[in-house]
Amino acid sequence: MNPLTAAEIRARYLKFFEQNGHKVLASDSLVPANDPTLLFTGAGMNQFKDMFLGKGTLPWQRITTAQKCLRVPDLDNVGFTARHHTFFEMLGNFSFGDYFKKECIAWEWAFFTEVCGIPAERMVVTIYRDDDEAFDIWTQHVGLAADRVFRFGEKENFWPAEAPSKGPNGPCGPCSEIYYDARPGTPYPDRSGLESLPTDRFTEIGNCVFTQFDRQPDGTLKPLPQKNIDVGLGLERIAAVLQGAKNNFETELFRPYLEHLGARTGVAYGKDDQRDIRMRRIADHIRAITFCIADGALPSNEGRGYVVRKILRRAARDGYELGLQRPFLCDMVDLVGKLMGDHYAEVRENAGQCRAVIRAEEENFLTVYRQGMARLDEWLATAVRPGASRGSPHQPTAGSGEFAFQLHDTYGFPIDITQKVMEERGHRLDEDGFEAAMEAQRQRARASMATSDAVFTASIAVKLREAGVRATTFVGYQDLHAETLLQAVVGEGDVLLPRAEQGAKVVLVAVTTPFYAQGGGQVGDRGRLRTPTGEAEIANTTALDGIHLHRATVVRGHVEPGQPCTLEVDGPARRATERNHTATHLLHAALKKVLGDHVSQAGSEVAPERLRFDYTQPEKPTPEQLQRVEDEVNQQVLLASDVQARVQPLDAARAAGFMALFGEKYGDQVRTLQVGEFSRELCGGTHVRNSGNIGPFRIVGETAVAAGTRRLEAVTGTAALELARQERAWLQQLATSLKVPVAKVSDRVKELADELKQTRRDLEKALAPDLDVELAQLLAVTSQKDGVHSFVHERPGLQPKDAQELLKRAQQASEPLVGVLLSPSGDEVHVAVVVSPSLHDRVRAGELVKSLAAVLGGGGGGRPEFAQGKGKDGSRLAEARAAAVAALRAAGVAG
Numbered sequence: 076m077n078p079l080t081a082a083e084i085r086a087r088y089l090k091f092f093e094q095n096g097h098k099v100l101a102s103d104s105l106v107p108a109n110d111p112t113l114l115f116t117g118a119g120m121n122q123f124k125d126m127f128l129g130k131g132t133l134p135w136q137r138i139t140t141a142q143k144c145l146r147v148p149d150l151d152n153v154g155f156t157a158r159h160h161t162f163f164e165m166l167g168n169f170s171f172g173d174y175f176k177k178e179c180i181a182w183e184w185a186f187f188t189e190v191c192g193i194p195a196e197r198m199v200v201t202i203y204r205d206d207d208e209a210f211d212i213w214t215q216h217v218g219l220a221a222d223r224v225f226r227f228g229e230k231e232n233f234w235p236a237e238a239p240s241k242g243p244n245g246p247c248g249p250c251s252e253i254y255y256d257a258r259p260g261t262p263y264p265d266r267s268g269l270e271s272l273p274t275d276r277f278t279e280i281g282n283c284v285f286t287q288f289d290r291q292p293d294g295t296l297k298p299l300p301q302k303n304i305d306v307g308l309g310l311e312r313i314a315a316v317l318q319g320a321k322n323n324f325e326t327e328l329f330r331p332y333l334e335h336l337g338a339r340t341g342v343a344y345g346k347d348d349q350r351d352i353r354m355r356r357i358a359d360h361i362r363a364i365t366f367c368i369a370d371g372a373l374p375s376n377e378g379r380g381y382v383v384r385k386i387l388r389r390a391a392r393d394g395y396e397l398g399l400q401r402p403f404l405c406d407m408v409d410l411v412g413k414l415m416g417d418h419y420a421e422v423r424e425n426a427g428q429c430r431a432v433i434r435a436e437e438e439n440f441l442t443v444y445r446q447g448m449a450r451l452d453e454w455l456a457t458a459v460r461p462g463a464s465r466g467s468p469h470q471p472t473a474g475s476g477e478f479a480f481q482l483h484d485t486y487g488f489p490i491d492i493t494q495k496v497m498e499e500r501g502h503r504l505d506e507d508g509f510e511a512a513m514e515a516q517r518q519r520a521r522a523s524m525a526t527s528d529a530v531f532t533a534s535i536a537v538k539l540r541e542a543g544v545r546a547t548t549f550v551g552y553q554d555l556h557a558e559t560l561l562q563a564v565v566g567e568g569d570v571l572l573p574r575a576e577q578g579a580k581v582v583l584v585a586v587t588t589p590f591y592a593q594g595g596g597q598v599g600d601r602g603r604l605r606t607p608t609g610e611a612e613i614a615n616t617t618a619l620d621g622i623h624l625h626r627a628t629v630v631r632g633h634v635e636p637g638q639p640c641t642l643e644v645d646g647p648a649r650r651a652t653e654r655n656h657t658a659t660h661l662l663h664a665a666l667k668k669v670l671g672d673h674v675s676q677a678g679s680e681v682a683p684e685r686l687r688f689d690y691t692q693p694e695k696p697t698p699e700q701l702q703r704v705e706d707e708v709n710q711q712v713l714l715a716s717d718v719q720a721r722v723q724p725l726d727a728a729r730a731a732g733f734m735a736l737f738g739e740k741y742g743d744q745v746r747t748l749q750v751g752e753f754s755r756e757l758c759g760g761t762h763v764r765n766s767g768n769i770g771p772f773r774i775v776g777e778t779a780v781a782a783g784t785r786r787l788e789a790v791t792g793t794a795a796l797e798l799a800r801q802e803r804a805w806l807q808q809l810a811t812s813l814k815v816p817v818a819k820v821s822d823r824v825k826e827l828a829d830e831l832k833q834t835r836r837d838l839e840k841a842l843a844p845d846l847d848v849e850l851a852q853l854l855a856v857t858s859q860k861d862g863v864h865s866f867v868h869e870r871p872g873l874q875p876k877d878a879q880e881l882l883k884r885a886q887q888a889s890e891p892l893v894g895v896l897l898s899p900s901g902d903e904v905h906v907a908v909v910v911s912p913s914l915h916d917r918v919r920a921g922e923l924v925k926s927l928a929a930v931l932g933g934g935g936g937g938r939p940e941f942a943q944g945k946g947k948d949g950s951r952l953a954e955a956r957a958a959a960v961a962a963l964r965a966a967g968v969a970g
Contacts, residue, residue: 092139119167154356157322162363172301203249332358353393360390402437428675428691435783447488456921476508536620546621592618596679651683665707715767716751864889
C-alpha cells in the first residue's frame, strides 16, 4: 500500500471527486450556523440539511468536503482505544437528487483501491439486511465475492440507527460500510447471530448512506422523490491503514504531539501503558480545544463552552499526572497549526488567542484542583463512616459515588485520587454509584448528539421560499428609506398570515430593505413600516438564508402581503450604532497595539447606546494601559481618516492584511473595512464615513468574563458627551458637599479617608480583647477527663479572628483539647471549635460546628482540627450550649 500522509489523502480525495463533477466546498465551522439542534458540527452533512430536504439554495447537486467534526459521547474512551477521538476529520461526498447507489459505491471503491492503493482483498463491506440493490452492485458491478458482503440490521446499517422501528420520522435510509481487514485470508466470522463485525480485526473506513425513504408517523417507509447520497470517510482511520499504524495515534497526525510530550516529561511514549493513555488523550484533546477556540467556542460553564472547558481540564489533569506542574497545553497550539494549518488556516491565524485562552484555563486549573481537594475534605468531614474498623471499611460510604462523580464532572478531579483519599480517612468509595452516575451522563451525551425530530425540521426560511418569497435586497449601506413591496407576514408558530391586525406581533418580509440584519456583533435596525392600510413598529431585524426578517408589532390598522410599503430605519439609532461599530474596530487595533498581538476579538455587541467588546487577554490590563488604549482611539478620531469599504475575494483581502475575526465564517467574496492606516478588518456591518464622525470615545467598564477573556464597555458621540456632563455635575455636587473647590476634591477625599482609617484603628484597639486575660478565663473553665481537656465557653462580642487566636493559644496550653467557643453578637452567634489531631477519631471540628450552627439556624464547617460557623437565631444559644456539652460527653472527652 501507498503510505500517504493525511494531507495527501485529503487532497487526493477532494481532487478525485472534483474530477467526478463535485463542487469542493470548505469545511463548515465547528460551531453550527443557524442550527440550534447542535452544539457542534459532528458530520459533513450537517451544513447541507436544507439540501437533503430538497429546499436548499446551493446551485450544486454534487458537493465534496473535508469537514472538521467534534463528538463527545465517547469522551471517556479517548486514549484507551485505538480509534476513539473527540476531534476528527470526515471526508464526504454528497448528492442531492443526482447520482445514487451505483455511482456512489463505484466511486468509493475506486478511491480506496485506485487512489489510496488498498488491495481489494483487504476490504469487506456491510449492507442493510434488505438492501438487495446494494448487494447486487457490490457483487456484480464491483465484483466483490458474496462472502465479503455482510448483511446487518437497522442498528448497524441504517441511518439514523434503528429509524425503521424507533424513528425519528423524516428522511432516512440504509447504509453500506466499508471495512479494512487486518487478517485477510483467515476465515470470516460465523454469521450465525452476528450483529456487527468484530473491531479487533475489522476497521470501518467509510460509510455510504443512501437517503431514499421518508419515515411516516405510522412507521412506514415512503420512497423519497429525491434520493440523496451522504458519504463519510474517517481521515484518521484511513491514514492509520495506509501508514501501517496499529492505531490512529501512531500516524503522523498524532505522533508529533506524543514526541513533544515525551520530551517535555522526560519519559518517551511507549515506555509505560498508563502514561501512554494520558499522552494519547492529550494529543487528541489539544486538537479539539484549539479548533474549538479558533472557531469561537470559548471555555465557559454552559453549553458548548462547558464541553470545551471539560475537554481542556481533562487534558490539563493528564499533564499534571504526568508531572507537568506548569501550563503546557498552550505551548502545543503552534504544533496544531504546523500540522493542520495548511488546510485549516484558522488555527494559525488565531493561534495567539488560542494560546492566551488555553494558558489562562491551565493556570486556573491548579486553583480548581485545589478547590476539588477542599470540597473532598469538606465532604469527608461530614460523611458518616461505614461500620467497620478504621482504614478497612467493608461497606461503601453512603453518597460517595454520587459525590465522587460531581468532583470528577465539575472539577475534572481524578477518581483514583478521590478513592485513595477516602480510603486513608476510613471511607470506601461507592464504585457502583459512581459508575451509575457516569453512565447516566453518557446517556445524556448520546441523547444530545443523537438525531432528533428537529434534524430535518424546515426553518422559517424554507417555509418562506416554498411560498415564493425571494431573498431580500439590502440597500442599507446607502439609504435608510425604501419604497418596496411587502412579500410575507409571519405570525406565531411561523405561520404565514394573509393579514395581521393592530396589536399582532409578526415577522415582516419585504422585497427590498434598508434595515441592517443583526450580525457580526451589530444589533439589528429598528424603525417603521407603513402600508396604505396600516403601520408596524419594527423592534429588531434578523436574517436567515438571505431573507431579512423584520420583527414587529402592528400599531395601526392592518398589514397584508402584496401591499406596497415604506420602510424607514430609525436614523438617530442607526447613526449611533455606526459610531460605535467603527469605534469597535479602532478599539480592537488599539488593544493589539498596547497589549500585544495575542489580543483578538472574542465577541462583541454594538448597539446605539454603547459598545461591548470581548477580547482575549490573560491578565487584567492596568489603568495606565486602558488610558493608552482610550487615547489611541481618540487620536484616530481626531485624525478624521476616511473609512473605506469594498468587496473583494477572501484570499486577496487576507493577503492585503485584513483581519478575519475570531469564530466568523466567510464566503469567497468578503466586505473589507479600512480606517486610515490604523485598522483593517473583514466586516459586513454599517459604519461612519470618516473616523471624525465618531466623536469622543470613553471606556466605561472593564471586567473578566472567562479565563483568558476580558470585556470592555465604551460609549461614543453624544453618549460620551452626556456621560462627561453627568460626571461634571457629580463632581460639582461633591465639591459643594466637601466645601472645597473642584480642583481640591481629590485632596480632601484623601484627607477624610486617612482620618477614617485612623479612627477605625483607634476604635479596634480600644475594643480589642486582652487575649492573655481571655485565655486565663478560658483555662479556668476547662475540665479534664482521662487526660483530655475540654470546655464549652460563651464570650459575647468576640471577633472571629480573635476567637481563632484564642483557641490556638488554648490548645497550646492544654493538649490534647476539644474546645467550643460561642460568641453571641446581636441576633447572631459565632461558633468556633478546635480539636487536637489525636482526638479526630472521636470528634471532628467540622462536623461539630455544622451541627451546632444548625441548632442556631445557620451553617458552617471546616477541617477536622479547626472549624467556624455562624447561627442566625441567638435565642437558641442555651440550646446550642447544651448540644455542645452533650456532644463532648457522647465522644467521651468530657464528664
